Amino acid sequence: xxxxxxxxxxxxxxxxxxxxxxxxxxxxxxxxxxxxxxxxxxxxxxxxxxxxxxxxxxxxxxxx
Amino acid sequence: xxxxxxxxxxxxxxxxxxxxxxxxxxxxxxxxxxxxxxxxxxxxxxxxxxxxxxxxxxxxxxxxxxxxxxxxxxxxxxxxxxxxxxxxxxxxxxxxxxxxxxxxxxxxxxxxxxxxxxxxxxxxxxxxxxxxxxxxxxxxxxxxxxxxxxxxxxxxxxxxxxxxxxxxxxxxxxxxxxxxxxxxxxxxxxxxxxxxxxxxxxxxxxxxxxxxxxxxxxxxxxxxxxxxxxxxxxxxxxxxxxxxxxxxxxxxxxxxxxxxxxxxxxxxxxxxxxxxxxxxxxxxxxxxxxxxxxxxxxxxxxxxxxxxxxxxxxxxxxxxxxxxxxxxxxxxxxxxxxxxxxxxxxxxxxxxxxxxxxxxxxxxxxxxxxxxxxxxxxxxxxxxxxxxxxxxxxxxxxxxxxxxxxxxxxxxxxxxxxxxxxxxxxxxxxxxxxxxxxxxxxxxxxxxxxxxxxxxxxxxxxxxxxxxxxxxxxxxxxxxxxxxxxxxxxxxxxxx
Numbered sequence: 001x002x003x004x005x006x007x008x009x010x011x012x013x014x015x016x017x018x019x020x021x022x023x024x025x026x027x028x029x030x031x032x033x034x035x036x037x038x039x040x041x042x043x044x045x046x047x048x049x050x051x052x053x054x055x056x057x058x059x060x061x062x063x064x
Numbered sequence: 065x066x067x068x069x070x071x072x073x074x075x076x077x078x079x080x081x082x083x084x085x086x087x088x089x090x091x092x093x094x095x096x097x098x099x100x101x102x103x104x105x106x107x108x109x110x111x112x113x114x115x116x117x118x119x120x121x122x123x124x125x126x127x128x129x130x131x132x133x134x135x136x137x138x139x140x141x142x143x144x145x146x147x148x149x150x151x152x153x154x155x156x157x158x159x160x161x162x163x164x165x166x167x168x169x170x171x172x173x174x175x176x177x178x179x180x181x182x183x184x185x186x187x188x189x190x191x192x193x194x195x196x197x198x199x200x201x202x203x204x205x206x207x208x209x210x211x212x213x214x215x216x217x218x219x220x221x222x223x224x225x226x227x228x229x230x231x232x233x234x235x236x237x238x239x240x241x242x243x244x245x246x247x248x249x250x251x252x253x254x255x256x257x258x259x260x261x262x263x264x265x266x267x268x269x270x271x272x273x274x275x276x277x278x279x280x281x282x283x284x285x286x287x288x289x290x291x292x293x294x295x296x297x298x299x300x301x302x303x304x305x306x307x308x309x310x311x312x313x314x315x316x317x318x319x320x321x322x323x324x325x326x327x328x329x330x331x332x333x334x335x336x337x338x339x340x341x342x343x344x345x346x347x348x349x350x351x352x353x354x355x356x357x358x359x360x361x362x363x364x365x366x367x368x369x370x371x372x373x374x375x376x377x378x379x380x381x382x383x384x385x386x387x388x389x390x391x392x393x394x395x396x397x398x399x400x401x402x403x404x405x406x407x408x409x410x411x412x413x414x415x416x417x418x419x420x421x422x423x424x425x426x427x428x429x430x431x432x433x434x435x436x437x438x439x440x441x442x443x444x445x446x447x448x449x450x451x452x453x454x455x456x457x458x459x460x461x462x463x464x465x466x467x468x469x470x471x472x473x474x475x476x477x478x479x480x481x482x483x484x485x486x487x488x489x490x491x492x493x494x495x496x497x498x499x500x501x502x503x504x505x506x507x508x509x510x511x512x513x514x515x516x517x518x519x520x521x522x523x524x525x526x527x528x529x530x531x532x533x534x535x536x537x538x539x540x541x542x543x544x545x546x547x548x549x550x551x552x553x554x555x556x557x558x559x560x
Contacts, residue, residue, distance in 0.1 A: 036432050036436050036470075037436070039436075039470065039471075040437060040440055043433070043453070046456075046466065046469065047449075047456060048459075051449060051456070052448040052452060054082075054452065054455070055207070055448050055451045055452045055455055056448070057080075058080055058206055058207070058208075058455060059206055060080075060088070060156070060205075060206040060210045061154060061210065061212075062210040062211060062281060063154045063155065063156045063281065064076060064153065064215065064280040064306065
């Protein structure tokens with residue numbers, strides 16, 4: 001990896017408080033993990049009937 | 065000093081008719097007409113494709129010359145009272161938001177566009193009955209090699225050399241997908257099997273084949289050179305950005321346009337420098353998309369290699385210095401400061417544990433669902449049911465949309481988004497367009513980004529040019545519109 005990049009990242013981390021930021025994002029991560037289990041529990045009800053057929057027939061004309 | 069970054073978002077939505085004639089052009093027309101009829105708008109107000117000579121020059125609006133309008137294959141073309149354009153583009157319904165001045169306003173009117181589409185589906189259902197249904201997705205690919213866009217537009221100074229703009233903005237366009245990508249199951253690179261890649265960051269990256277060019281539907285370029293400023297062409301350029309994904313996450317939209325506006329301001333003020341210019345952007349944009357681990361490096365022009373995250377940290381740190389030296393007036397000071405905070409937060413999260421920003425980043429939120437479901441049912445990468453989850457993440461039907469159930473943070477209340485379906489932003493010429501359409505619908509025969517054409521029953525039609533995107537705001541013309549009883553009175557007072 002380029003030396004200059006290493007340097008610029010070190011500068012960045014010095015000027016911030018990475019531990020606090022990392023702790024905060026981990027907490028949010030835990031909550032999201034619990035939420036995703038709830039979603040997976042209900043997903044078969046929410047998924048389109050014949051979802052696989054729907055995907056197969058889903059063809060779009062190209063746009064911009 | 066960088067120009068104020070007036071901006072807007074254009075979204076081409078995917079459209080599918082179940083149980084009926086799956087003709088996307090007629091379905092798109094029906095969808096839009098259903099909405100417009102329900103709004104009881106004067107449907108005769110069309111988009112103005114004629115390049116008529118102006119006969120009046122509004123106070124404060126400079127007028128140098130009329131710009132030839134963009135000519136597209138369009139059937140239905142409505143201008144809404146919120147200042148947006150709702151029309152059929154190619155074979156998709158498309159909404160172009162009104163012009164706004166910062167990232168938060170962009171999210172408000174992008175959300176309003178989504179609500180307009182949702183209401184349109186409901187109105188269309190009433191017309192179609194039970195036999196068939198029009199289903200809309202806010203995505204950018206059908207998973208079979210066909211793509212459609214979510215474009216952004218930013219006002220930049222004409223004097224900025226386009227070559228420098230191109231090379232300096234490209235690193236951001238290639239790497240911002242790590243927080244703005246919408247995620248995709250499978251691969252759509254020509255010549256490569258679809259299941260070659262189980263999951264990638266971006267919907268769009270597979271479709272980019274050039275670094276810079278005019279095309280938008282074939283051989284798509286990372287930097288698009290379409291030069292239609294829809295404003296004074298001597299002063300302005302409209303940077304037409306075609307490289308992005310449509311986002312379901314409001315924070316992703318906010319970061320996508322907020323960071324891009326900041327980077328463009330830096331380029332305009334020549335404060336970005338060339339350190340992060342890429343060696344080979346086209347392979348790089350795909351490589352970044354195909355690497356959800358975020359570990360791979362791409363080549364820089366100076367011979368160094370860097371990960372997408374390192375490029376983003378590099379741009380962010382430049383932005384920090386820029387903010388200290390010059391401030392963020394060009395992107396809205398308060399919103400700009402908030403974008404900087406969230407930019408740092410999202411990069412920190414992606415660096416430590418991408419799942420920690422699943423409430424902001426679409427590709428991470430979608431990946432959690434895809435992987436969770438795959439683990440639970442022991443599915444192979446690229447399985448049809450996983451593709452179904454991918455598609456349904458973007459489903460605009462509220463009872464089917466997985467993004468609405470993914471725990472994404474919101475920035476805008478439902479009430480705010482619904483108000484923006486009919487109310488224009490107060491900060492740009494969209495205010496004049498929207499308010500006039502609302503108050504004098506019978507007197508306006510055509511509208512365009514840079515003009516309104518009135519028919520007040522005398523003389524020729526009267527065109528009001530709006531060549532300055534920041535004139536015609538609520539501050540500028542609000543009282544005038546409020547206190548003009550008729551369009552004729554408004555025009556007379558504008559002409560004084």
